[in-house]
Amino acid sequence: MSISGMIEDHQDRSHAKSMNPRLRRFWASRARRRRYTALLVAMVPAGAVLLAVLPSYGGTTLAVAVLLPLVLVLMCAMAIVNTQLGLATYASSGHRNLDERQRVEMDRATQVGHRFTGVLLGVAFATIALGTTFSPESVVFPSQLVTPLLWVILLVHSAVPVCYLAWTQPDDVPDDTDGARA
Numbered sequence: 001m002s003i004s005g006m007i008e009d010h011q012d013r014s015h016a017k018s019m020n021p022r023l024r025r026f027w028a029s030r031a032r033r034r035r036y037t038a039l040l041v042a043m044v045p046a047g048a049v050l051l052a053v054l055p056s057y058g059g060t061t062l063a064v065a066v067l068l069p070l071v072l073v074l075m076c077a078m079a080i081v082n083t084q085l086g087l088a089t090y091a092s093s094g095h096r097n098l099d100e101r102q103r104v105e106m107d108r109a110t111q112v113g114h115r116f117t118g119v120l121l122g123v124a125f126a127t128i129a130l131g132t133t134f135s136p137e138s139v140v141f142p143s144q145l146v147t148p149l150l151w152v153i154l155l156v157h158s159a160v161p162v163c164y165l166a167w168t169q170p171d172d173v174p175d176d177t178d179g180a181r182a
Helices: 001-019 019-027 028-058 062-086 100-133 143-168
Strands: none
Touching: 001 019, 001 062, 019 062, 028 062, 028 100, 028 143, 062 143
16 A cells, blocks of 8 residues: 555544544534643643753653653643544545535645744744854853754644634534434
């Protein structure tokens, strides 16, 4: 099986999961999606702070026993929330499984995500380039900020489209499963 075939297979499975009636009911509320979006957004700077602090403690017991497991738990929690929001918004379904309205929404979310990432990369580049080029030699970019900066850029790039969709999509109107109208 080719890589594109495996990707399409994964998208088909994700789309089938996202069509699950229990999952649709759980994520139907815009307010619930917004709460999870806020949680995901809050986890990004929390992870950046942890990653910035971690090198300061080196191989100490605090770093190994507390901070590193905390970073790993945070990464897992973010992956779960991002995946669930992706299922809730059909973001992981792939273009071919979406209707025309969903495709337009997905394209808009992708566009917003790329613009946001582009601005973030531009600001990071300008800050680092200008800060290291036009400052006294005593001013050095702290290397312990590289990992948190890459963390933020990676997560912004992967999460902004899903967060945008989760925030802007209206409440899902549940389908009438028995066909009867009240």
